[in-house]
Amino acid sequence: MIIIGEKINGFVPRTGQAIEERDGEYIKEIAKAQAEAGAAYLDCCPATNEGALDIMEWMVGLIQEATDTPIALDSPSADILVESMKFVDRPGMINSISIAGDKVEKIFPLIAGTEWKVVAMLDDEDGIPSTAEGRINAFKRLLEKMDEYGVKPDQVFVDPLVETLGTNEESCTVFTQVCREVRELCPDIHITSGLSNISFGLPVRKAINMGFMVLAMNAGMDSAIIDPLNRDMMGIVYATDALVGNDEYCMEYLTAYREGIFGPKQD
Amino acid sequence: MSLFDDIRDAVIAGKRKEVGPMVQQGLDAGEDPQALLDALISAMDIIGERFSRGECFVPEMLISARSMVAGTEVLKPVLAAEGAEPAGFACIGTVKGDMHDIGKNLVRMMIEGKGVEVTDLGVDVAPEAFVKHVEEHPECKVVCLSALLTTTMVSMSDTVKAFEEAGLRDQVKIMVGGAPINQAFCDEIGADAYTEDAGAAAEKIVEFL
Numbered sequence: 001m002i003i004i005g006e007k008i009n010g011f012v013p014r015t016g017q018a019i020e021e022r023d024g025e026y027i028k029e030i031a032k033a034q035a036e037a038g039a040a041y042l043d044c045c046p047a048t049n050e051g052a053l054d055i056m057e058w059m060v061g062l063i064q065e066a067t068d069t070p071i072a073l074d075s076p077s078a079d080i081l082v083e084s085m086k087f088v089d090r091p092g093m094i095n096s097i098s099i100a101g102d103k104v105e106k107i108f109p110l111i112a113g114t115e116w117k118v119v120a121m122l123d124d125e126d127g128i129p130s131t132a133e134g135r136i137n138a139f140k141r142l143l144e145k146m147d148e149y150g151v152k153p154d155q156v157f158v159d160p161l162v163e164t165l166g167t168n169e170e171s172c173t174v175f176t177q178v179c180r181e182v183r184e185l186c187p188d189i190h191i192t193s194g195l196s197n198i199s200f201g202l203p204v205r206k207a208i209n210m211g212f213m214v215l216a217m218n219a220g221m222d223s224a225i226i227d228p229l230n231r232d233m234m235g236i237v238y239a240t241d242a243l244v245g246n247d248e249y250c251m252e253y254l255t256a257y258r259e260g261i262f263g264p265k266q267d
Numbered sequence: 268m269s270l271f272d273d274i275r276d277a278v279i280a281g282k283r284k285e286v287g288p289m290v291q292q293g294l295d296a297g298e299d300p301q302a303l304l305d306a307l308i309s310a311m312d313i314i315g316e317r318f319s320r321g322e323c324f325v326p327e328m329l330i331s332a333r334s335m336v337a338g339t340e341v342l343k344p345v346l347a348a349e350g351a352e353p354a355g356f357a358c359i360g361t362v363k364g365d366m367h368d369i370g371k372n373l374v375r376m377m378i379e380g381k382g383v384e385v386t387d388l389g390v391d392v393a394p395e396a397f398v399k400h401v402e403e404h405p406e407c408k409v410v411c412l413s414a415l416l417t418t419t420m421v422s423m424s425d426t427v428k429a430f431e432e433a434g435l436r437d438q439v440k441i442m443v444g445g446a447p448i449n450q451a452f453c454d455e456i457g458a459d460a461y462t463e464d465a466g467a468a469a470e471k472i473v474e475f476l
Contacts, residue, residue: 010417011416016417047418048417049421076418127366164325164369166324167325167326167369201325201326202324202325203324
């Protein structure tokens with residue numbers, strides 16, 4: 001399971017405060033903690049319009065001081081993403097693009113033939129397709145673009161997009177159906193998700209989030225944008241990976257346990 | 268228990284299929300349509316309060332709102348024939364650049380629950396589109412703006428400015444809401460009210476109409 005650590009994001013209140021106060025020590029601290037907890041990438045999102053590029057450069061610098069973990073540059077603006085690629089000292093991840101607009105045209109030529117990864121959401125010009133079929137159509141268009149620009153499947157993390165269960169009881173079913181069809185069309189591609197949207201408006205969101213994680217992983221999701229310091233969630237992730245047969249001799253489960261990523265806190 | 272209590276309780280319980288026939292039964296028995304509407308509205312008031320207190324949740328609010336709509340659908344032609352006016356007119360939309368619609372939809376339903384006629388302008392609504400709606404519908408007295416992202420909050424400010432530039436600012440009250448919004452931001456951009464949740468928004472709009 002490829003974990004993208006979500007904490008360095010201005011939308012997270014504590015991080016937003018650190019950005020506002022230019023508290024670099026806090027950014028470094030959560031970068032290090034997430035890397036040690038098993039994040040393969042660290043998301044980095046300024047969550048602002050004004051000065052987004054400056055904040056990105058500042059945060060990227062801090063993350064690279066604190067860890068060697070590659071960075072997922074996170075912005076709704078393709079131009080900010082392109083400019084931010086210059087700040088990192090190793091290939092990371094672009095979060096995110098979709099086939100709507102000109103993001104593919106701006107990003108794909110820069111990452112083709114490199115080690116860079118990219119998160120591709122399955123929305124289209126009309127927003128998020130409500131049906132699995134609509135999202136698969138968006139995915140097929142994405143595959144054509146990957147082919148055209150020479151972007152390889154293992155560079156791409158498809159985000160099928162999670163709708164809120166509280167207002168749409170089909171949301172998880174649609175998500176898992178998209179996962180299965182994406183896997184069938186392109187076995188080597190990655191599937192990721194921010195997932196916490198699933199539980200909006202419901203009590204004990206953690207229970208919904210964890211249930212969703214199990215079902216999504218069972219349908220082929222192999223990455224998630226989560227807080228790796230959430231020990232309960234990390235336990236579910238490692239357990240599910242073993243249960244679906246992705247973890248020979250349960251070695252990863254056991255290693256993560258010994259490293260104290262989940263289970264009782266070890267001193 | 269009276270039929271009015273039964274209707275109220277059915278809406279609260281989200282018995283969508285039962286509410287319409289119950290309202291029809293009331294009409295057939297010669298009850299005042301306005302009183303039947305008030306029963307529906309009182310149910311949504313209770314749901315709004317429970318929601319604010321964290322005692323009921325989004326899906327429950329949703330099914331109650333749909334149950335209420337099932338009742339108002341029955342009443343609409345009767346009320347219209349009597350020349351009854353809605354409690355007021357408002358419009359709502361998620362601001363430019365923002366595609367989130369859940370919060371906006373909940374607020375719309377709760378406002379409709381107050382008997383207000385709401386025009387839903389959808390998501391990613393440009394400042395000019397809000398202005399255009401009010402120009403074309405001068406009866407619209409409240410404009411409700413939703414934003415879920417810190418990056419789209421600025422569109423709220425742009426929308427307030429657009430009303431100022433169009434010379435319509437005094438004609439409408441502008442309400443703002445959404446996860447990153449607070450009272451300080453509302454004051455800063457010169458909007459008229461910030462409310463924390465859908466129930467509170469519905470209470471506020473009644474004050475404005």
